[in-house]
Amino acid sequence: MGDDDRRDQILTAAERVATFEGLDKLTMRSAAAEAGVSLRLVQYYFGSKSSLLESVLTRFSDRSFAGWRARVGDEMSAREKVRAFVDAALPLDEERRAFHRLGVAFASLALSDPQLAAGIYRANLDATEEVLVDLIRSAALECGAADMEWRVEARTLMSLIHGVGTMIMVEQIDGPEAGRIVDRFLTGRVYLRRV
Template sequence: MAESTRRTEIMEAVERLLARGGLNAVTMRAVAAEAGVSLRLVQYYGSTKDELLGAVLDRLADQSVERWQARARQWGCQSPLEVIKAFYDEALPTDRASQDFHRVGVSMEALALTDPNMAGQAYQRHLSGLGDHLAGVLKSSGLSATAAHCLALEVMALAHGVGTLVMTGQLSEADAQTLIKNYLERLGPQLSP
């Protein structure tokens, strides 16, 4: 079996464990059992749990951004407002993949707050990269760099909060979509050239 295939299997095993049971479910032995490989092989690809978690978060973050950008291209999004709408549609935990990603993100957020080690730093890199990308989109509407950065953080905060409310059953998917639609309607005039 190719090395990249083994690494992918191990990363996917970590993702499944995180999605099912959070950070406490991820141990080196549990990853080995989930992936159907030896403990030694897991340790080859990540000498510590923290190293594995950081690699998995980087992988998931890249996949999420790729899905968001693909959605924006597919829809032919031109304006910053359309790109933000595509971001929200990707970020809302409405299907299995986005629900798993949200669960992993919340777990990593807790880790970043309580133990800012490698996995916590990976989560912080993800947030910074996402904020920078959103700010770049928003600057194209004529906002200053500072205003674009602040608005990017606002967009991210709303996505995270609404996602958590959906995941915990406090907000239905339809109500979440309505809330975001109303937010985007209020945001529109700020982004008009």
């Protein structure tokens, strides 16, 4: 097995531990045990728990963005891309539920142990925010609403996604109701109005 495959094997195992047992249970030792490799090998590839955590979140985030990109076609308007982003972020299947669960776990860890997770978690939030700022800016320009605070709009949308996602996860609402909530919110956004 090559280096990339071995690293991927360890990351997959670390994701399983983090997602189903919690971030507090993810250690270099637990990742090694789950992957069926030595602790020394995990240390070789990741060096520290912080590096392992960062790799887990980055990999999950990359897959989430890839899922969104797979839903987006070149022929779509920026408005349609914003909606596709929101739909891709809602935890309506097992992969997106696992990502949401991991995101909430990182948020909790960032609150209780800022040294360990705040930088990793913030970097992920910043990347998500930048994607949304670009999408909202494009959508606003498409409909002639150029005078906007795009970053505030992106943060508002991120807050909605997180809140609705958590409500889905705790089964306070289901997928169709989540869709209606998102539709109602997006209908009022000036950058999504048709020209």
